[in-house]
């Protein structure tokens with residue numbers, strides 16, 4: 495079922511100072527399609543829970559309208575809205591078995607025991623809980639308890655499933671598994687869902703679309719790809735992953751591409767695809783946005799430059815990789831867009847992270863390279879060339 499928010503605003507009075515108003519949600523507009531899973535993502539206090547509670551009816555908006563499958567529900571109480579909430583605290587009954595917990599909602603509705611059993615068995619199978627039929631909650635793992643809570647919410651076939659940071663009580667590994675599980679189950683039932691989290695990885699994993707919020711306002715609504723690769727502003731760029739921002743000036747605007755220059759004398763020229771940039775004209779100040787993994791590093795000169803080539807894991811990897819790098823021609827002939835000096839490197843096994851000083855554009859650039867043994871390794875103090883493609887960059 496679709497959910498539509500029109501100009502939703504919520505103003506609270508500050509409990510510690512009645513004269514002060516807190517604008518928790520400010521003019522939020524959103525349309526969620528049937529079967530879609532949308533995440534509200536943003537730092538703590540940005541209004542995610544309040545927006546969710548307005549949809550469920552536990553909070554009344556100061557302004558605006560909530561529509562659920564074509565019906566204006568502002569005046570409809572929570573229990574008549576046909577939404578179901580999955581909380582982080584499992585809120586399952588400790589004295590009931592798994593099957594009794596899951597079937598509880600149907601029992602309340604007066605469904606016949608045989609039919610309850612059939613539906614409970616069906617849902618337990620989908621949720622891989624089958625052999626836990628008679629278990630008590632205290633005999634379950636955290637992940638199993640979470641699945642029981644989810645099954646209990648889904649069995650009532652709500653129009654909309656609401657999740658408020660459901661995984662924050664679980665340890666990291668289980669959280670990773672459960673997000674994939676939640677997404678699988680949501681898709682297999684096709685239930686329209688709204689998921690609240692402050693964790694960007696979680697949002698990327700479970701969402702069809704993400705609504706990024708800050709201070710009660712919507713910063714951007716888009717697919718995980720759009721949010722990550724075409725952030726609408728520096729807040730989004732920074733909040734979703736790590737990013738490099740390079741100050742530049744717009745030189746020319748063409749239908750296909752925008753050319754910008756950067757550096758003190760404007761000596762570095764870069765092209766960005768026009769449709770990925772905002773509204774720019776010649777002479778405008780802009781920032782090139784590029785993700786660390788989109789940078790290509792190249793060797794500038796003598797590889798023995800290592801200023802402080804101490805016996806670190808990084809240095810060790812460097813000596814192993816030097817030969818391979820030569821062999822693969824990592825010392826590229828490409829003219830570098832920027833040149834920088836490696837300040838710090840962190841060897842993480844599959845990746846190496848470099849902090850690079852680029853005095854020309856007064857920036858510290860973060861680069862991530864993969865497969866260091868094949869791709870080569872740069873030492874602290876070494877000068878490197880930095881390139882990236884038009885497709886991997888974006889203009890704000």
Ligand SMILES: Nc1ncnc2c1ncn2[C@@H]1O[C@H](COP(=O)(O)OP(=O)(O)O)[C@@H](O)[C@H]1O
Pocket residue numbers: 506507508509516517518536537538539540541542543544545
């Ligand atoms: N009942 C309330 N009374 C007053 N202020 C509130 C109330 N509930 C939430 N707030 C405030 O509204 C803002 C948004 O809160 P919330 O929606 O819980 O954020 P989030 O879920 O993103 O962490 C915060 O500043 C919070 O302190």
Ligand SMILES: [Mg+2]
Pocket residue numbers: 542543544
């Ligand atoms: Mg919250």
